[in-house]
Amino acid sequence: MRLTTKGRFALTAMIDLGLQGGVKPTPLAEISERQKISLSYLEQLFSKLRRHGLVQSVRGPGGGYRLARPMTEVSVADIILAVDEPIDATLCGGKEDCRDGERCMTHDLWAGLNERIYEYLSSVSLAQLVAKQREERVAVLKDQRKASGKTHPEPAVSV
Template identity: 65%
Template sequence: MRLSTKGRYAVTAMIDLAIHDQERPVTLAEISNCQGISLSYLEQLFAKLRRSGLVKGMRGPGGGYRLAKPSSEISIAAIILAVDERMDSTLCNGREDCQNGERCLTHELWSRLSDQIFEYLDSINLATFLELAAERDTPESQPREVLREENPVCFN
């Protein structure tokens, strides 16, 4: 399985939203600035995330985006699927025509790997991820209070 930039950026942006979710809506410009993701690319991703019911837009002054569900109900797999990413390690995209139109000898191995990857990513939700990140001792994942003192907008 190869996770493209689209999937990685979508997960990163959703984690950024989850960090701020109890405080205020977050603008795409803020996410772009903090995470180094192109604003136009974020607009494309958020259109898909909105259609999938993962985010909701808030208009007007102080507007931006918020999670459409509690962070505990949004899995990493759901985010990746929402932006049309495939989670398939087979060469044939699951069609079983890997070798000259026939199923290859290792198709089942790669298919099961794809299933395991999906199950793992589906078992991690945004809330769980934030809890895990807060437990680590590295500076980039210090508890929110420490990060808020250093930079009130960006939590890299």
């Protein structure tokens, strides 16, 4: 199995969207700028994410995208599969015709790996990834304060 930029970028963009809090729609141009992902590529990915019910689009001024479901109900597997990224380590795509139309000797090994990968990616929610990013940002802010010698608390920074 090889995770391509399609899956990686879709996941990155969804984490970014989750970090925005979902109160107001987020324009793809903002995600594109923050994550350094081509706007046209994001438009293609979000079209697929919308068709799979992971995001909602809001048209007009102040429009953009927001999550269609709670982050706890969206798994990494949901996102990857929505953008047509296969979770498959077999050479045959699960058809069992890997070796000149016949099943190869290692088919069961790779099929078992597919199951484990899918189970793992299904067990990780978007909410967990967003929470981890928020924790890391807080840690970076604390380190920056310590390095600058500031000891007094500063106002909370919204992320």
